[in-house]
Amino acid sequence: MPYSPAALQMLEQLGIPLNAVIERHLQEFVEASLLQWAETGQDNRRHELIAVAAQAWRQLKAAAGAEGVALYLVSAFRSVERQKSIIQRKLDKGQSIEQILAVSAPPFFSEHHTGRAVDIGTPGCTDLEPEFEATPAFRWLTRNAATYGFELSYPPDNGAGYVYEPWHWRHVAS
Ligand SMILES: [Zn+2]
Numbered sequence: 521m522p523y524s525p526a527a528l529q530m531l532e533q534l535g536i537p538l539n540a541v542i543e544r545h546l547q548e549f550v551e552a553s554l555l556q557w558a559e560t561g562q563d564n565r566r567h568e569l570i571a572v573a574a575q576a577w578r579q580l581k582a583a584a585g586a587e588g589v590a591l592y593l594v595s596a597f598r599s600v601e602r603q604k605s606i607i608q609r610k611l612d613k614g615q616s617i618e619q620i621l622a623v624s625a626p627p628f629f630s631e632h633h634t635g636r637a638v639d640i641g642t643p644g645c646t647d648l649e650p651e652f653e654a655t656p657a658f659r660w661l662t663r664n665a666a667t668y669g670f671e672l673s674y675p676p677d678n679g680a681g682y683v684y685e686p687w688h689w690r691h692v693a694s
Pocket residue numbers: 595632637638639688
């Protein structure tokens with residue numbers, strides 16, 4: 521079994537069948553512990569990433585800004601506990617496991633736990649919506665993100681069964 525006892529216990533607590541995770545080939549992630557400030561959100565929320573990703577993000581953002589493309593963080597590091605409360609809230613609202621797993625990872629399975637993943641927003645575009653793909657911000661990222669070590673995690677028809685997430689990128693360089 522490739523999953524940790526803690527992850528299995530969490531799935532059970534939330535009533536998420538192990539099969540739903542196995543079918544999607546979801547990867548378990550280790551929660552990052554050494555985090556660094558990456559950006560302060562509009563709501564004064566502190567967004568954190570691991571050091572290498574935080575630095576790369578700030579460089580990427582500055583480079584985009586210099587070319588007239590404004591980017592901001594919608595979400596960066598997210599703890600297992602926070603992911604649990606997000607999923608629990610959706611369950612409480614009556615959403616099905618299928619509905620939830622199309623857009624959210626179970627706790628222990630979100631790339632945001634690693635401190636390397638970012639959800640990116642740009643002015644004039646609703647956060648976390650497919651329309652992000654049609655923005656100059658996305659076009660800029662497609663051309664330049666790799667220079668800063670970032671790549672798109674969930675392209676169309678990704679193996680994890682998530683909807684296409686043009687806003688979600690991960691830092692992959694060491
Ligand atoms: Zn994301």
